[in-house]
Amino acid sequence: MVTGASAGIGYAFATALAAEGYSVTAVARGEAGLRRLVAGLGSGHDYLVADLTTRVGLETTAELAGSGEYSLLVNNAGTATHGDFVRLPLESALTTIDLNCRAVTTLAHAFLSAAAPGSALVNVSSTLGHSPKPGLGVYSASKAFVTALSETLWQEQKSRGIHVLALCPGVTATASQSAADVPAWLVQSPYEVVRRARKALSDKNGPVVLTSPVNHLFAAALRLLPRRAALALLAEQGES
Numbered sequence: 001m002v003t004g005a006s007a008g009i010g011y012a013f014a015t016a017l018a019a020e021g022y023s024v025t026a027v028a029r030g031e032a033g034l035r036r037l038v039a040g041l042g043s044g045h046d047y048l049v050a051d052l053t054t055r056v057g058l059e060t061t062a063e064l065a066g067s068g069e070y071s072l073l074v075n076n077a078g079t080a081t082h083g084d085f086v087r088l089p090l091e092s093a094l095t096t097i098d099l100n101c102r103a104v105t106t107l108a109h110a111f112l113s114a115a116a117p118g119s120a121l122v123n124v125s126s127t128l129g130h131s132p133k134p135g136l137g138v139y140s141a142s143k144a145f146v147t148a149l150s151e152t153l154w155q156e157q158k159s160r161g162i163h164v165l166a167l168c169p170g171v172t173a174t175a176s177q178s179a180a181d182v183p184a185w186l187v188q189s190p191y192e193v194v195r196r197a198r199k200a201l202s203d204k205n206g207p208v209v210l211t212s213p214v215n216h217l218f219a220a221a222l223r224l225l226p227r228r229a230a231l232a233l234l235a236e237q238g239e240s
Contacts, residue, residue: 001025001070003052003061003107004077006033008174009124012190013074016198018045022072027052027061052077052103053095066110072201073111075104075146076124080139093138100142108153117161120201123150125166125208127215131222134235143168147208154207165206169193170215188212 002017004010005026018024018041026047028034034047048064050057065073078100081092104123111121128136129143150166157164171187188211196211210219225233 001027001065001072001111002074002076003027003103004124005047006030006037009169009172009190009193010074010076011037012194013076013197015041016191016194017072017074018042020198025064025070027077029057052107053098058103058106062106062110065107066114068114068116070111071116071119072122073107073120074122074124075107076122077103078124078142080136082135084135085137096138096142100139101145104146105149108149112153112157112162112164115160115162120163121150121153121157121165122197122201123164123166125150125168127168127170127210127219129166129168130219131234132231134231151207163201163204163206165197165200166208167193167197167200167211168208168215169211170218186214186218 002010002014002024005014005024006028010026010028014024014026014037024038024041024045026034026037026045027050028047029049029051031047031049034049038045038047048061050061052058052061079096081088081096085093108121108123111119115121123146125146126139126143128140129145129147132140132144147166147168150164153164169188172193173187173189193211196209200206200209222233
């Protein structure tokens with residue numbers, strides 16, 4: 001099962017997993033995008049139209065994720081609104097928390113409760129979970145939550161033979177994300193992110209997986225800087 005599957009990293013995950021022989025259930029809000037995706041995957045795949053910020057959408061997806069029929073859950077659906085915290089509507093912040101935190105937690109709980117040994121859970125986080133960016137305060141905080149949750153689940157689930165990881169991309173070129181102000185050497189494609197994730201799953205890497213050597217170096221450099229300097233540097237960068 002791949003959430004947020006109709007575009008970006010989720011779309012790349014769905015196509016890569018289908019090519020490996022997985023039977024994919026793609027989850028997203030828009031039926032048209034899901035239809036196009038599943039039609040391109042070939043036979044043996046399905047989709048679920050669900051808005052994970054709603055009670056009905058989340059409950060329906062959680063019931064399916066907890067059915068015991070899945071060996072892999074990619075918790076990818078997420079959202080972000082760029083701008084000064086107090087100038088943005090409160091509703092946008094709460095929606096980010098609902099999707100990036102509440103939905104991730106609910107689906108992880110449902111999936112892990114029924115998962116068999118050998119199963120895996122990928123929670124898509126972000127490098128901003130380690131280095132919060134002014135202008136994306138709630139998003140950064142939500143991804144810090146996802147990373148911390150994934151680390152604890154990695155430790156807890158090892159004895160069951162279930163692998164959990166937090167996948168932390170940097171800036172990724174997607175239709176919903178502008179990277180115009182970001183140096184090209186920092187930008188990855190969704191397919192590059194997914195290739196790193198698949199290798200991490202194969203090698204049992206984790207609990208936290210950064211998706212490129214450049215991301216490793218950038219994250220390490222930010223950790224070495226004084227916190228005020230790191231925040232000022234990130235504030236000058238474009239959307240992540």
